[in-house]
Amino acid sequence: MRKNKAMIFWFCLPAVLSLLIMFVYPVCRTVLMSFFRVESLTAGLGDWSFFGLGNYSKIFSSQSFRTAMSNMVVIWLVGGLITLALALLMSVVLTSGIRGKKFFRAAIYMPNIISAVALATMWIQYIFQYDYGLLNAIVTTLGMEKVKWLGSDMKFWTMTASFIFGSVGYYMLIYISGIEGIPQDLYEAATLDGASKVQQFFRLTLPLLKGVIKTSITFWSINATTFFLWSKMFSPIDTEESTIVPVIYLYDMVFGGKGVVNRDAGAGAAVGVVLTLLIIAVYVITNRLFKKTDLEY
Amino acid sequence: MKKILSLILASVMVLALLAGCGGGNNNKNSGGQDAGGNNSQNDAGAQNPDNQDGGSGKQYDGVELTMWSMWNSDEPQGQVIQEAIAAFEEQTGAKISVEWKGRSINEILSASLESGEKFDIFEDDYQRIANIYKDYTYDLTDMAAAVNYDSFSYPCFNNTVIGWAGFLNSIAEQPQVGGIFYDKDAFATAGVTAEPKTWSEFLDVCQKLKDAGIAPIAQDSAYADFAFYHQLVRHLGEDAITDLDANGGWADSEGAVAAAQEIIDLVNAGYFADGAPDEYPSSQNKIGFGQAAMIVCANYVTAEVNNATGTQVNWGLFNYPAVEGGAEPTAAYAGTNSLAVTKYSANPQAAFDFIMFLTTGEFDQKMADTAAQIPADTRNTAPSTLNGTIETLLSADSTMTWCNGFNARDDLKTSVKSTIVELYEGKFATGEDFCKALDALY
Incomplete structure (x- = not known):
């Protein structure tokens, strides 16, 4: 068929323009803004004053930003290990032919279709509540003293645990689709060769899921880096050290917190650039670690 | 034929695009x-x-x-x-x-x-x-x-x-005032007849409430900084707090050490509700449930507690008590x-x-x-x-801001707040320890 170049151009134009205006322009503006002293996010270029690496210096010397980064890394690493391991375990169990597979799959995925706000409220006001919460009811039934699950020592971990609860189902579905894509005859052959279920998991399932695991690590990295709502729900009035993450720090910088009128959109942009670079770094490293993932079966 | 079809499709798309973009002003506020x-x-x-x-x-x-x-x-x-x-x-x-x-x-x-x-x-x-x-x-x-x-x-x-x-x-629309909101019925049950004006009177009220089986003070961690800010303002005034927040030196400030020590004494005396500092709004709701009597907050706490607990608390309000030799005895949040x-x-x-x-x-x-x-x-x-x-x-001849003194160093704000929450959790033995912990942030 003869290609009509003009037609292709006109059909592509709206999409290209949308991409340029809504994606490329904000990205370029944010990167540029991170090198300027800018108070308001929408301030005109005339109100910008060159600041060099000043914004980066400011955020990296900030105790709050360092705490936020540290919290984010722990959520990414510890939370990621637990979430992905649990998701993988459940996906293997659910694809092993157990009864009630559909029910368990729906039940484990259900937190993903409930609003995260409702989910966080349930955890805060019911599960972790000091006086009548589920956990303290169990603890007191066992004859132990009530625990302050939302005290400053525990809040970060309770928040992370709640986040993990809400995330496992999503990754489990990804793994289930990956496992179901592996031909059954490979397992049959392995069984005939005398491989146990555990051996089949480590020698067959895991290697053949490399590509899916790589994708899930990238997704998890994006989720951990853009972690916001759970932090807001666990510190509803004002930002707290135990729940602060970089996006919350960015938000406070750009919009100001309760009673705070100082704003620094330049520093906020610098936080955004740092987070983007982090995601790119994780993506590149993951690609290097899982180089040969395109196995054909 | 294909060309004609393509042209028709392209025209429809352009028209749809124009229709979507057009009519801006007329539709802007319709059924928004x-x-x-x-x-x-x-x-x-x-x-x-x-x-x-x-x-x-x-x-x-x-x-x-x-x-x-x-x-x-x-x-x-x-x-x-x-x-x-x-x-x-x-x-x-x-x-x-x-x-x-x-x-x-x-x-x-x-x-x-x-x-x-x-x-x-x-x-x-x-x-x-x-x-x-x-x-x-x-x-x-x-x-x-x-x-x-x-x-x-x-x-x-x-x-x-x-x-x-x-x-x-701007024109004020919904004014707010801060101070200590309390349940008048709880005060009556405990035999408290007058609102406390000084710190020692306040401690007496706390003891009477405790003796009557009512937790004197409800405290959620979300408002811990606001509560402690009152104590600091009474001792130092807002300008001095701003200066300390900007430059450190908390442990060298007698007022800051005394303010922290007074909170530690409240904790040690058992004047805070069980679980305090609790997760908002758990502790403040205890006033609605008749388990606690007072809270340092702004006036919206009254509606919040009434709505959350389905009760009509007999609310009263008094200004945060003055401390002996303090720099600012009367300022209230507004x-x-x-x-x-x-x-x-x-x-x-x-x-x-x-x-x-x-x-x-x-x-x-x-x-x-x-x-x-x-x-x-x-x-x-x-x-x-x-x-x-x-x-x-x-x-009110002088008003207090919402913790503006803690905003002098926005990079330390969350760390300062967390340290204050720990103060209410009873993690510091003395006021000096608390102030040293604040200084360690600089």
Whole structure:
């Protein structure tokens, strides 16, 4: 068929323009803004004053930003290990032919279709509540003293645990689709060769899921880096050290917190650039670690 | 044939695109939705200046205003605003469109004002209006003078706004006052007959309440910094706190050490409710359940507790007690949500008149009663749960900010707050230990 170049151009134009205006322009503006002293996010270029690496210096010397980064890394690493391991375990169990597979799959995925706000409220006001919460009811039934699950020592971990609860189902579905894509005859052959279920998991399932695991690590990295709502729900009035993450720090910088009128959109942009670079770094490293993932079966 | 089909498809796409982009002004406020997805109730239609009925001869026939509200249409405040708009439209012939932006209005106001987006009136915290948006707000000084605004408003807010912005750029709509809110019935049960004015009297009240089996103080971690700020202000005053927050040296400040020690003594004496500092709003709700008696907060705590617990607490309010030899014995927190007119509004007088209509007389009283708030019009009456608040605000010669002293170092703000929460958790043996922990942040 003869290609009509003009037609292709006109059909592509709206999409290209949308991409340029809504994606490329904000990205370029944010990167540029991170090198300027800018108070308001929408301030005109005339109100910008060159600041060099000043914004980066400011955020990296900030105790709050360092705490936020540290919290984010722990959520990414510890939370990621637990979430992905649990998701993988459940996906293997659910694809092993157990009864009630559909029910368990729906039940484990259900937190993903409930609003995260409702989910966080349930955890805060019911599960972790000091006086009548589920956990303290169990603890007191066992004859132990009530625990302050939302005290400053525990809040970060309770928040992370709640986040993990809400995330496992999503990754489990990804793994289930990956496992179901592996031909059954490979397992049959392995069984005939005398491989146990555990051996089949480590020698067959895991290697053949490399590509899916790589994708899930990238997704998890994006989720951990853009972690916001759970932090807001666990510190509803004002930002707290135990729940602060970089996006919350960015938000406070750009919009100001309760009673705070100082704003620094330049520093906020610098936080955004740092987070983007982090995601790119994780993506590149993951690609290097899982180089040969395109196995054909 | 294929070419013709392609051309038809391309034409349809372009037309659809144009239709989507077009009609901006006429549809802008029609059937709009608020942040919560609720339909605007006071959609006054198009922004077409030619759309005047001209026949009724009312004051603002043909005038169209747009208001951005920080509430949602189904909230009590939103409902009163809608009633006021309907009455104002009926009375003056003006048409007011309201867009319900919700509490996140501060995220979009700056950008919208800078880009000159067409709206005339907006609501937000008066501190932000005076400090962040002042360049985009109308100077209301002359219009306020013309209606003798000073005679029925709170000087503490007007003076503060003028001090920050340099001119009167907002009108108080929902004033707030802070202090110690308490359950009068709990006080009566414990045999407390007078509100404490000094720290030693306050300790006596705490002991009586404890003896009566009522936890004296409820404290949620969300407000721990606000509570401790009161203690610090009594000892040092706000300027000294700002200085300490900016430069450190807390352990060298006798006032800071004493303030922290007093909180530690409260913790050790068992004067805080079980589980305090609890997760908001668990501890404050204990007042509604009759388990605790007092809380340091602003007046909205009364409505929050009543609504959350389904009770009608017999609320009272007293100013935070003075400490011996303290620098600031009387200052109380005062703040307000206010209304402002955009600098580029085509009808600033009509916008101002609507603001007056909403914040005075019948509708201000209705706002106070419906939303359990302090009236903005000092001639009105506060709901029974907020008795005395109008007088408190009127007599306030010096007001306290919402922890402004802790904002001097925005990079340390969250760390300072967390250290304060630990103070209330009883993690420090002495006031000096606490102050050293603060100094370690610098």
